[in-house]
Amino acid sequence: MKSNRRKFIGGVSAAAVLGSVRVASAQKKYSDGASDTEIKLGHTGPYSGPASSYGQIGKTIDAYWKSVNAAGGINGRKVNFITLDDGYSPPKIVELVRQLVEQDKVLCTVNTLGTPTNTAIHKYMNQKKVPMLYVATGASKWGDPKNFPWTMGFQPDYHTEGAIYAKHILANIPDAKIGVLMQNDDYGKDYFGGFKEGLGKDVNKIVKHVTFEVTDPTVDSQVIQLKDSGANVFFNISTPKAAAQAIRKAADIGWKPVQYLNNVSASVGSVMKPAGLENSQGIITAQYLKDPTDKQWESADDFKAWVAWMDKWMPGANKADANHVFGYAVSCLMHETLKKCGDELTRDNVMKQAANFQKFKLPLALPGITVNTSPTDYYPIQSVQLARFKGETWELFGNVMSSEAS
Numbered sequence: 001m002k003s004n005r006r007k008f009i010g011g012v013s014a015a016a017v018l019g020s021v022r023v024a025s026a027q028k029k030y031s032d033g034a035s036d037t038e039i040k041l042g043h044t045g046p047y048s049g050p051a052s053s054y055g056q057i058g059k060t061i062d063a064y065w066k067s068v069n070a071a072g073g074i075n076g077r078k079v080n081f082i083t084l085d086d087g088y089s090p091p092k093i094v095e096l097v098r099q100l101v102e103q104d105k106v107l108c109t110v111n112t113l114g115t116p117t118n119t120a121i122h123k124y125m126n127q128k129k130v131p132m133l134y135v136a137t138g139a140s141k142w143g144d145p146k147n148f149p150w151t152m153g154f155q156p157d158y159h160t161e162g163a164i165y166a167k168h169i170l171a172n173i174p175d176a177k178i179g180v181l182m183q184n185d186d187y188g189k190d191y192f193g194g195f196k197e198g199l200g201k202d203v204n205k206i207v208k209h210v211t212f213e214v215t216d217p218t219v220d221s222q223v224i225q226l227k228d229s230g231a232n233v234f235f236n237i238s239t240p241k242a243a244a245q246a247i248r249k250a251a252d253i254g255w256k257p258v259q260y261l262n263n264v265s266a267s268v269g270s271v272m273k274p275a276g277l278e279n280s281q282g283i284i285t286a287q288y289l290k291d292p293t294d295k296q297w298e299s300a301d302d303f304k305a306w307v308a309w310m311d312k313w314m315p316g317a318n319k320a321d322a323n324h325v326f327g328y329a330v331s332c333l334m335h336e337t338l339k340k341c342g343d344e345l346t347r348d349n350v351m352k353q354a355a356n357f358q359k360f361k362l363p364l365a366l367p368g369i370t371v372n373t374s375p376t377d378y379y380p381i382q383s384v385q386l387a388r389f390k391g392e393t394w395e396l397f398g399n400v401m402s403s404e405a406s
Helices: 051-071 090-105 115-128 160-170 186-203 220-228 240-252 268-275 302-315 322-341 346-355
Strands: 038-045 078-084 108-110 178-183 208-214 235-238 259-260 284-287 381-388 392-395
Touching: 038 051, 038 090, 051 078, 051 240, 051 302, 051 322, 078 090, 090 108, 090 115, 115 186, 160 186, 160 235, 160 284, 160 381, 178 186, 178 220, 178 240, 186 208, 186 235, 208 220, 220 240, 235 240, 235 392, 240 259, 240 268, 268 322, 284 392, 302 322, 322 346
Parallel strands: 038 078, 038 108, 178 208, 178 235, 235 259, 259 284
Antiparallel strands: 284 381, 381 392
16 A cells, blocks of 8 residues: 655754764764763653553663673663653653753653653654654654654554555445544544545444543443444554453453454554453454564574574563564664764764665564665654454464555
């Protein structure tokens, strides 16, 4: 599937002149957060609160930098990774990121998680001209170099993913009556907006749209409403806790629609198993990274390297949790970005290098999916492949679908 969404996001992304560049020698240049011996990175994530299952991502990133440091660091510099618990709270992340930027003086932040949380710091980071790299959210707004030149996404955007599900429904379920469960925030609205756009003139196939707050204890009443609407298709736009609850509740009340589940809740370990594997059969999602429960990857070099790394650096961790794959993959991209900076570790150059990837083969990305960025394209990964849950794992089907800018 081709999308022309990115054609409308133009402009120059060259970061503005920095106020605090230090020239250590003729060859070396540093901003705050970098020196001859250290690179300081900032991060926040939900180690507590309603989205705490995502806390495994931050733990993986932390372990990754420990392993890099044990191997000598990056160009001889050790990485000082500062990670803090924002509880998935917008007010909390504002407080913590100000601390990271103004007190800890990090070179940049990496993979701060959540659409509502990142929205709360978006303008601040750009006003401060501090790179806000590879955010852990697929909202479309993270790919706007003209207006926000210091912020870059990582994963495929939610809008395009939502449209892909809609197109699949239209092509395969002619009598579709669609029920939508949506987390009531920017993340949920972005997915739903893309889904409606994908349906186009068939948007009236949505017979029921219900929302919930991320702090709600359950979504049981919403799922009952969806069943009562007569819907035979269920699009589940939820973070892991609610996603698992919804899948289990649908089974409990005997509702058996065709289910589509957003990628951010496709972890076997943190969603499908808690929901009940027997309740999860046939669910469809979109993927761009190798699922850790898919045995076809066991002979792949990058997957074997990840398994060995997990055994050494995260012993006892649940390898079925896709959050560990995500954290490792995004860390590999940040690692490559910093290596490309060489001895010019300025915030300006960090953004320049992040916006200069051509067909980079990211470890653990699905075959055929590469990282591509430019000064006018801040969406590193723009391709997905659909997968259906069968047995205890996801099975890929169909072709890789791309929304690369053309």
